[in-house]
Amino acid sequence: MGRIVETEAYIGEHDLACHAAKGLTPRTEVMFGPAGVAYVYLIYGMHHCFNVVTDAAGVGAAVLVRAVEPVEGLPPGVRTDGPGRLCKALGLTRAHNRRGLCTPALHLRPGTPVPESAVSRGPRIGVDYAGTWAAEPFRLWVRDSQHVSKGPPPGRRKPA
Numbered sequence: 001m002g003r004i005v006e007t008e009a010y011i012g013e014h015d016l017a018c019h020a021a022k023g024l025t026p027r028t029e030v031m032f033g034p035a036g037v038a039y040v041y042l043i044y045g046m047h048h049c050f051n052v053v054t055d056a057a058g059v060g061a062a063v064l065v066r067a068v069e070p071v072e073g074l075p076p077g078v079r080t081d082g083p084g085r086l087c088k089a090l091g092l093t094r095a096h097n098r099r100g101l102c103t104p105a106l107h108l109r110p111g112t113p114v115p116e117s118a119v120s121r122g123p124r125i126g127v128d129y130a131g132t133w134a135a136e137p138f139r140l141w142v143r144d145s146q147h148v149s150k151g152p153p154p155g156r157r158k159p160a
Contacts, residue, residue: 002068002080002090003111006141006148008124010051012061017130020060030098033057038106040087040097047084050092052101052108066125066139069147082149118143125149 010018019028019041030039031053039051039062055061067081070089079085087093092106099106121137128134141148 001071001073002086002147003071004065004067004108005069005145006065006067006081007139008064008066009054009138009140010062010064011138012055012059015061015130015136016133017124017127017136018060018062024060028060031060031062033059036101038092038096038099038101040092040094042094043084048087048093049083050087050090050096067141067145067148069142069145081147114142 010020012018013020013023015021018031020031022028024032027041030037031051033053033055034057035053035055037053039053040048041051043049049064051062051064053062064083065086066083068086068090070078070080074080074089078089080089096106101108119140120143121140123135123137124139
């Protein structure tokens with residue numbers, strides 16, 4: 001179990017960094033709702049990425065969970081920084097794709113709120129192909145967390 005400390009938002013078909021930008025396909029169908037289910041896919045054919053579908057049915061939007069701070073149930077020293085390491089540590093695979101996030105096997109629950117002053121925002125990682133959408137500050141992370149993934153240089157980061 002872990003506390004989410006880094007995310008990236010992908011906000012629909014008009015967002016050229018979003019998988020939904022190519023429309024409804026067998027891979028992206030889950031992104032088009034309903035909200036509250038997992039969208040898990042492979043990147044580079046080897047690393048799983050875990051997303052939470054977030055918008056109304058018919059709108060292809062999701063939030064990528066990039067990193068968690070281990071809280072319990074994970075071996076000491078396990079790395080959870082970055083979407084691939086996170087999925088490996090938590091055992092998340094494509095078998096979790098389309099699963100509801102309110103089940104005993106896979107669920108999110110409220111944690112301690114993080115003050116906005118402790119959150120940074122900046123451009124998403126690895127989406128340079130998306131033109132101006134690559135610069136949108138849709139990546140959020142807890143500034144003092146030692147568990148966030150490597151991000152853009154400090155000059156490109158903005159306070160939330």
